[in-house]
Amino acid sequence: MTSPFAYPRLDPTDPAAARRRVPALFDLDRARRLWGPWASLDDDASAHIVPRHAAVIRSAVATLPADDPLARPWAQAHATGPFRRFTLDQLALAEPLDDSTASDPVIAAFQRERRDADPRATLRRLQLVAAVGALAADPLPSEQRGGADDSLYGSPIGEHLLYEIERFERARDPEGARESPVLERLAVSAVEPVTRLLAAKNLANYLILDFGVPEAARPWLHRGAALYDELRARSEPWFAHTMIVHFERLVALYWAVSGRIDEARRSLDRAFGSLERAAEDLRGDALPAYYVAEARSFLLGVAVRLQARSGGTFDGVAELVEALDREEPFNPETRMAVAEICAASGDLxxxxxxxxxxxxxxxxxxxxxxxxxxxxxRRLGAHDGIERALTLLTEVDRFADVDALIARA
Structure with missing residues (x-):
């Protein structure tokens, strides 16, 4: 996996480099609240959307009766790479992990809680696969695999499990999952329209973003969009519109990478319209509200990145920034996109x-x-600003090699 770090770092295995300091600029307490569910599996509505997923499965999804549609996990977030392991170390929220399901105490605790249920039950497997997918970066435990189990086809829960297994494995090894007969079969013939929609979305997502062949994704995008009416007819309004938001934001990305910015904006308009209708249908239940909040968070991020891609200005995204300030002021990905817009327009x-x-x-x-x-x-040239920036970098990454950075400058 390509390193996410664009600057020189010390050797994390060197005990002399493993310094910790009390941060002066980085608000550690706030960051711990934002990522805490990844360490405790306790849900917190003020945390980032992504680390909440496994906690929501544990505290809400897994407690519902098996015949409740919300006993199945519907969040679209997934852990990718060793990012959870890094974050827990960054915030000193856990002992160092090797990011395997075998040694992770949080995953082990969730598995223990499930032992009273039949470990072979399809719904329990589905919940566990989704929870592990939200926490770990290594392959699934062998007992949770089973993508070739034809007996799962034809069952709504079984096909949902097949989808989650495929989604998990592709997130860990995109190149190795360039072709997915399981997802292709689900996208064409799954019992439920939502499973067909999500399978088509996953296939298109990898073709657009990972393999860089957006035109190959068009058949899956057309197939998914053709399911909207059936999905609305067979689902509660909030649920149907939330799933449509996720699909339309991918359609918007497809148009954006294809250079069709006007089409991308139209897709975003449709997505925001569906988001508004989903929110209008909420009745105060925490679990639907979480899924709608996830859709809003991801859609806001896509909207800001589209503005960055199309040469937008900070003034041009003022309304989006206001929503970001109100709902997720410290969302790192979306806030980064806002920063890139400022930099591109010369407002350093x-x-x-x-x-x-x-x-x-x-x-x-x-x-x-x-x-x-x-x-x-450094481009602005103010010495105190440079010093503060280097301090902040070492506080969010204790292995950042400041001496090498200064020498390189």
Missing amino acids: PSAAEQYEQAAQGGGVTATKAAYRGYEIR
């Missing part, structure tokens, strides 16, 4: 501020943001 002071706010969100992206903030401060 605002870019530095936005990068530094993104860094306060914690996680691997915080290291990228802190480094970019340092680069901008």
Whole structure:
């Protein structure tokens, strides 16, 4: 896997390099709240959307009766690479992990809680696969695989399990999953329209973003969009519109990478319309509200990145930034996109501020943001700004090699 770090780092295995310091600029307590569910499996509505997924499965999804549609996990977030392991170390939330399901105490605790249930039950397997997918970066435990089990086809829960297994494995090894007969079969003939929609979305996502062949994704995008009416007819309105939001934001990305910015904006308009209808249908239940919040978070991020791709200005995304400030002020990925818009338009002071706010969100992206903030401060030339930027970088990544950075400058 390509390193996410764009700057020199010390050897993390060298005990002399493994220093920890009390942060002066990085708000450690806030970052721990934002990522805490990844360490405790306790849900917290104020945390980032992504680390909440496994906690939501444990605290809500897995407690529902088997015949409740929400007893199946519907979040679209997935852990990718060793990012959870890095984040837990960054925030000193856990002892160092090797990121395997065998040694991870949080995953082990979830598995113990499930032991009273039949471990072969398809629904329990589905819940566990989704939870592990939200936590770990290594392959699934062998007992949770089974993508070739034809007996699962024809069952809504069984096909959902097949989808989650494929989604998990592709997130860990995109290149090795260039072809997916299981997902292709589900996209064409799964019992439920939502499974067909999500399988088509996953196939198109990898063709567009991982393999760089967006035209190959068009048949799957057409197939998915053709399911909207059936999905709305067979699902609660909030649920149907939430799934459509996820699909339309991918359609918007397809148009964006194809250079059709006007079409991308139309897709985003449809997605925001579906998001509004989903929110209108909520009745105060926490679990549907979480799924709608996830869709809103991801859609907001795509909207800001589309503005960055199309040469937008900071003033042009003012409304989106207001929503970001109100709902997720420290979302590192979306805040990074805002910073890139500022930098591209020549507003370097605002870019530095936005990068530094993104860094306060914690996680691997915080290291990228802190480094970019340092680069901008160096271009601005103010000595105290450069010193603060380097301090922030070492506080979000204790292995950042500041001496090498200074020498390189």
